Amino acid sequence: MDWKNQFSPLDVTTSDTLPDLMLSYLGSWSAINMIGPDKKSYLQGQVTCNVVTLTNEQSTLGAHCDAKGKVWSVFRLFHHNDGYALFQPASAIDVELAELKKYAIFSKVEITASQDVALGVMGNEAQNWVDSLTDSRADVRPITGGSAVKISEKRWLLLVNQDQAEIIINEFSSSKVTEATWTRFDIEEALPVVTAQVQNEYIPQALNLQAIGGICFTKGCYTGQETVARAKYRGINKRMMAVVKGNLAEELPSAEPIVLERSVGENWRTAGELLTHYTFKDNVAIGLVVLPNDLEDGTQLRLAIQPDTRWTIEPLPYSLADE
Template identity: 50%
Template sequence: MTNWYQSHAFNRLPLSSDSALPALSVIALDNLSLITAIGQDTVPYLQGQLTCDLVSLEKTRSTLAAHCDAKGKVWSAIRLFHHNEGVAYVQPASVAEKQLAEIKKYAVFSKVEFALSEQILVGIAGEKADSAVESRFTGEGDVRTTQTGSAVRIDKNRWLLAMNADEADTLLTELGERATLSDSSLWTLLELRSAMPAIEEANISEFIPQSINLQALDAISFKKGCYTGQETVARAKYRGINKRAAYLLQGEAAEAPKAGDTFDRSVGENWRTGGTVLSGYRFEDGQALALVVLPNNLDDDSQFRLADTEALWQKVDLPYSLEDDA
């Protein structure tokens, strides 16, 4: 395990719910793990394991994807991209070892090697992030080659970098005092505001991909060939069996909601348990955000509360549509 993150002053930023974010931040992504896959069978092997269409993935693009079990339940939601001599993907560190063991289970029959990478993962975010990254790593598109790794655009003015420690040190030196260093909590906040789902250890094999909105994020190909869990995923689309979705909620909390926590929802004058937290963040003023899997037939005036608490939470508009265009 690298101690690179501990050798730099990555601290939690004291943000309130109305705080302006720094114009340029370098974020320690030690809460994520990088898995690499190399070998001539990498693409066909992963094509049969993941929900995305890796065959058509351009080298200048990244994609979200789900790795499912045979029943179509999600082991992990990943961000995948071409990287060095093969491909790589990032996911929460809490699921990395279990997910890696599962995805390489049948790789003995293919020419592909998986590894848990020791490269450094950092985020670059803020209104000056695009210019800071694009001035250092030339090329076109959302995935660019660095000296030792890759720079991957996640959103406008938000990048994920995977590189060796020496290159990461050089980047910090070049950015100097213009950049604020932050721990991974800032990345969690940015992921929440983008309503990007993550599967932590507490939620492994609990949800099908559509229950965490992956169809709305172009993470599922319904035109590719077979892959593990495809039957369930296709049935959810074409037969309407999925009854859940991930929603962004906001309210007061004594501490940040964490993966696996439960929410109650109002049904008339009563309350029912029925929400599972994917991720959460708490501001210094007590306001909090959470991405929560809930029934997808909620009333517009539904209210919510964390289990065993009284503070009421409300839905926040998602930054994308859950309507099925097909």
């Protein structure tokens, strides 16, 4: 049996309890690998997070921007094999790889698209299951064939070679679910997802990276740093990433942008495009979207392609208040 075909959709309503242990093949996710003597210094000058202080047992969110501070990639960075891995949506890899390699000719560093397989372990028992793989109890752990990385209390990423991925999948005896469940966790945890569709559109603060440890304001210069600093110290950022929720009149199309509109008096205006979304069995959906950060409480939203729907802005699981 093809190991990629062992995963089934998990059809649950908004009130259903999730299985205690789930495994998913994250086919729409990948990573960029970086190795070489200059990997730390080179990456430090390219991204918003602090690479120098990142230990082997930690991961961090971060962004890579253009010179104007617009985001090419939002990634999770961690030590992997003999270098770094920047885990991110696979659709963003080609453009991000080209941008990240622009000045690499001047450094002893090799930057390549990863050939590893991404698996997601989820549920109340995810931690215990990962603990069974290794004696390490760190948030980033070397395991056979690659690395295990803690995303949240109920979620771990496994980035491993294909042979090990096949072994893990074939031996896994609990629920094997499609990556839609991983997407649900991303939305509920309000972790930004930047696919090719929205590359080079937003500054990091519009994606809430300052609130989730993805920006270091004391690390020194990197590409786009001036814009990121102005957004913090001069208050020029007028956007935020929100979790939204609403009803559906019919299934959302998978291959085209999903636009939300917001109510303005008796009229409706374009509010933003969903970065990602997840649909429950009871015709309710959730998603992530970048909105103006000064919207009034209770602002109504709707799907542009389904104008009879009504969506609301949900509370974030973290604070956007500036420390």
